[in-house]
Amino acid sequence: MATVNPSWGYTLHLPHDPRAPGIARATLRAALAAHGLAGLTPTAELVAAELLANAHLHTAGPYSLRLLSRGPGRLRVGVWDTDPRVPPGFRGGRGEAAGPAGAPVPPDDGESGRGLHLVRACADAVGVSVLRELGASKGGKLLWAECQWDGLA
Numbered sequence: 574m575a576t577v578n579p580s581w582g583y584t585l586h587l588p589h590d591p592r593a594p595g596i597a598r599a600t601l602r603a604a605l606a607a608h609g610l611a612g613l614t615p616t617a618e619l620v621a622a623e624l625l626a627n628a629h630l631h632t633a634g635p636y637s638l639r640l641l642s643r644g645p646g647r648l649r650v651g652v653w654d655t656d657p658r659v660p661p662g663f664r665g666g667r668g669e670a671a672g673p674a675g676a677p678v679p680p681d682d683g684e685s686g687r688g689l690h691l692v693r694a695c696a697d698a699v700g701v702s703v704l705r706e707l708g709a710s711k712g713g714k715l716l717w718a719e720c721q722w723d724g725l726a
Contacts, residue, residue: 581608582641587625589635594625597638601650604640610648612722616695617650620718623688624652627716632656634711643719647697651717657703663689663716689716697721 585600587593601621605614621638628636634655641649693699696718703714 580642580644582639584640585638587636587638589629589633591629593636594622594629597625598622601638601640605648608642610646610722613646613648613720616720616722617648620650620692620696620720621652623692624650624716624718627660627688628652628654631660634713639715639717646722647719648721649717649719651715653704653713653715655711655713657712657714659701659703659714660689660716663693663699663701692718695720 583600583604585597587597598618598621601618602614605611605617625636625638632654636652636654639649639651639653641651643649698719699717701714701716704712
């Protein structure tokens with residue numbers, strides 16, 4: 574009997590609160606466990622942590638964690654925030670929708686700036702969607718990264 578892996582998605586709306594990224598990571602772990610994707614947890618949590626930290630540190634408004642199944646063992650982790658500016662560390666990437674290459678690498682002695690480069694290194698694909706303010710939409714941007722797990726680890 575063939576099994577069907579229905580697609581699924583979750584969106585967690587978060588206030589601009591220092592506890593929000595931790596709550597989002599716990600939600601991500603619970604969703605992956607519930608869908609039998611615990612093997613994706615280390616990579617997906619690292620990606621989510623960096624994207625969430627970026628949204629929390631560089632925007633003043635609310636943000637959201639979005640999880641979307643992209644097929645068996647494949648997950649898209651996205652973080653939406655209200656700022657339409659694409660961070661330099663996320664320009665250019667490994668995925669089909671990442672934009673032009675050539676994002677500057679932060680200096681070795683810098684205290685920040687490595688997180689989005691880390692996301693690009695760990696993900697199978699990355700991308701960004703700049704959203705326009707239309708009707709009920711709040712505009713902003715959605716940074717996303719896709720991770721894949723073959724189930725053999």
